Amino acid sequence: MPSQLALRNITLEADRCLTENVSLTLHRGRVLALVGGSGSGKSLTCAAALGVLPAGVHQTNGSLQADGQPVSPQALRGLNVATIMQNPRSAFNPLHTMATHMRETCLALGKPADDAALIAALTAVGLESPERVLGLYSFEMSGGMLQRVMIALALLSEAAFIVADEPTTDLDAVAQARILDLLENIMLTRAPGMLLVTHDMGVVARLADDVAVMENGKIVEQGSVGSLFAAPQHPVTRQLISAHLALYGMELTP
Amino acid sequence: MNLLTVSGVSHHYQHHGVLENISLAINSGESLALLGRSGCGKSTLARLLVGLESPADGEIYWQGKTLKKMPRLMKKAFRRDIQLVFQDAISAANPRKTVRDILAEPLRHLLNLSKQEQQVRIKQLMTDVELDLSLLEHRPPQLSGGQLQRVCLARALATRPTLLILDEALSSLDRVLQAGVIRLLTKLQQQSGIACLFITHDLRLVERFCQRVVVMDNGHIAEDIAVTHPLRFTSLAGQVLQEAVLPALPRPRPERTMPCNV
Numbered sequence: 001m002p003s004q005l006a007l008r009n010i011t012l013e014a015d016r017c018l019t020e021n022v023s024l025t026l027h028r029g030r031v032l033a034l035v036g037g038s039g040s041g042k043s044l045t046c047a048a049a050l051g052v053l054p055a056g057v058h059q060t061n062g063s064l065q066a067d068g069q070p071v072s073p074q075a076l077r078g079l080n081v082a083t084i085m086q087n088p089r090s091a092f093n094p095l096h097t098m099a100t101h102m103r104e105t106c107l108a109l110g111k112p113a114d115d116a117a118l119i120a121a122l123t124a125v126g127l128e129s130p131e132r133v134l135g136l137y138s139f140e141m142s143g144g145m146l147q148r149v150m151i152a153l154a155l156l157s158e159a160a161f162i163v164a165d166e167p168t169t170d171l172d173a174v175a176q177a178r179i180l181d182l183l184e185n186i187m188l189t190r191a192p193g194m195l196l197v198t199h200d201m202g203v204v205a206r207l208a209d210d211v212a213v214m215e216n217g218k219i220v221e222q223g224s225v226g227s228l229f230a231a232p233q234h235p236v237t238r239q240l241i242s243a244h245l246a247l248y249g250m251e252l253t254p
Numbered sequence: 255m256n257l258l259t260v261s262g263v264s265h266h267y268q269h270h271g272v273l274e275n276i277s278l279a280i281n282s283g284e285s286l287a288l289l290g291r292s293g294c295g296k297s298t299l300a301r302l303l304v305g306l307e308s309p310a311d312g313e314i315y316w317q318g319k320t321l322k323k324m325p326r327l328m329k330k331a332f333r334r335d336i337q338l339v340f341q342d343a344i345s346a347a348n349p350r351k352t353v354r355d356i357l358a359e360p361l362r363h364l365l366n367l368s369k370q371e372q373q374v375r376i377k378q379l380m381t382d383v384e385l386d387l388s389l390l391e392h393r394p395p396q397l398s399g400g401q402l403q404r405v406c407l408a409r410a411l412a413t414r415p416t417l418l419i420l421d422e423a424l425s426s427l428d429r430v431l432q433a434g435v436i437r438l439l440t441k442l443q444q445q446s447g448i449a450c451l452f453i454t455h456d457l458r459l460v461e462r463f464c465q466r467v468v469v470m471d472n473g474h475i476a477e478d479i480a481v482t483h484p485l486r487f488t489s490l491a492g493q494v495l496q497e498a499v500l501p502a503l504p505r506p507r508p509e510r511t512m513p514c515n516v
Contacts, residue, residue, distance in 0.1 A: 037428055037430070038398065038399070038400070038428065039398070142292070142293075143292070171292075172291045172292040172455040173291075173455045173456055173457065173495055173498040173499070174291055174455070174494055174495060174498045175291075175292075176498065176500075177497070177498035177499075177500070178498075180500075199428050199429070200429070200500070201429065202458075202499075202500030202501065202502070203500060204504075205500065205501045205502065205503055205504045205505075206500050206501055206504075208504070225504040226504055226506075229503055229504055239430055240429065240430070243428075243429035243430040243432070243433045244429050244502070245502060246429075246433050246462070247429065247432075247433075247458040247459070247462060247502075248458060248461075248502040249461070249462065249483075250502055
């Protein structure tokens with residue numbers, strides 16, 4: 001298992017340049033938050049790391065490196081890198097039960113797919129009455145429950161790295177807090193390296209160790225979460241932090 | 255002064271009860287938050303308040319008249335006076351119309367303005383919500399989610415309502431835009447005394463902008479209290495939402511592993 005996964009100088013183009021020389025390094029046991037406004041290139045950067053770029057987007061420069069060795073994203077995806085997606089509602093097939101989804105993942109990974117293994121995975125993400133959940137379809141479940149199953153699927157691979165693209169954005173405040181507790185717990189017990197894409201600086205404050213700020217396809221600032229909140233340098237970072245603090249009636253000290 | 259009064263309202267879809275015995279008064283000029291988790295009945299109550307649906311039981315009164323039996327002219331005044339901004343901007347705007355047409359619609363139907371006055375008002379509304387005038391000829395699919403939500407907000411403000419209902423209408427905006435909309439609403443409140451009903455599950459917005467908060471849980475009103483700093487909820491539903499508030503600043507946490515040196 002690699003202990004470090006790095007994106008090096010990723011440049012993506014379609015009819016125009018979408019990201020330019022993006023470099024990020026994930027370390028096992030640490031959460032790197034990627035923040036920025038909508039359209040800044042956060043999700044495309046994730047897609048490049050996973051080798052799932054949308055049609056028409058080409059990578060014209062850069063590479064993915066595991067412990068310093070170049071690797072293809074396809075070789076890592078699903079085995080060393082697991083994904084938690086934004087919208088659990090559309091990520092599940094409405095024609096299949098949760099058990100079918102989980103068995104599919106187990107078979108792809110060559111892992112036991114008996115009910116006991118599935119129930120253990122659901123219990124690990126804090127789902128109550130897992131036996132019942134196995135028989136449910138996505139439309140019979142709340143967003144928070146679905147997101148827990150998605151995390152259970154990501155954990156089945158025991159991947160060293162997790163890409164979580166806006167994992168709590170569509171949930172209400174209580175469901176969000178519980179999913180963040182679960183992710184924190186996963187960091188403490190399994191210590192994967194996590195790339196957390198979010199636009200909410202509250203989520204960053206709750207979970208991240210390091211932060212990279214993106215604007216217009218470029219990383220404009222990078223640092224530890226403490227230094228970034230205490231002394232943001234770039235105007236975009238300052239704007240993000242001050243708008244966030246304003247929600248709490250606090251101000252950014254100049 | 256009392257703007258809207260909800261009296262013993264219950265509502266259900268098929269046989270599934272959504273609201274049960276809700277009573278609530280909204281006063282002019284106040285900022286009231288309706289707080290609750292997904293599925294607690296907040297949005298249904300909003301739909302009843304603006305008359306999109308009629309409650310199965312109970313009454314909603316505006317200026318002493320129940321919404322169920324309101325004369326036609328009074329209904330027009332009611333629609334001018336109470337405006338709603340929906341959560342999902344994309345399904346709330348006709349994709350075939352330009353932004354200019356979308357903003358002109360309430361002006362044509364609910365106010366008596368000349369064509370020229372309408373265009374002046376449209377430009378003012380765009381400026382109020384910090385949108386560029388060049389977007390007036392665009393259609394909804396050409397706008398970003400945040401831009402479209404601000405068009406919907408401008409449309410609701412077009413008739414200078416006395417009560418604006420925002421159903422999770424700020425949730426889809428990023429923080430910088432959210433802060434801008436809150437500044438605008440605060441300004442309008444000081445200038446014209448517009449009342450706002452904020453439907454949300456995010457307590458941070460409630461603490462910043464509202465004077466009173468009504469907590470809903472499972473179709474009931476769990477509590478109705480003044481906003482204090484800090485907020486002191488007595489209901490379990492309120493306390494659970496309060497505990498869920500994300501931290502403002504990163505907390506020192508045990509070092510997980512040392513970052514490796516490259």
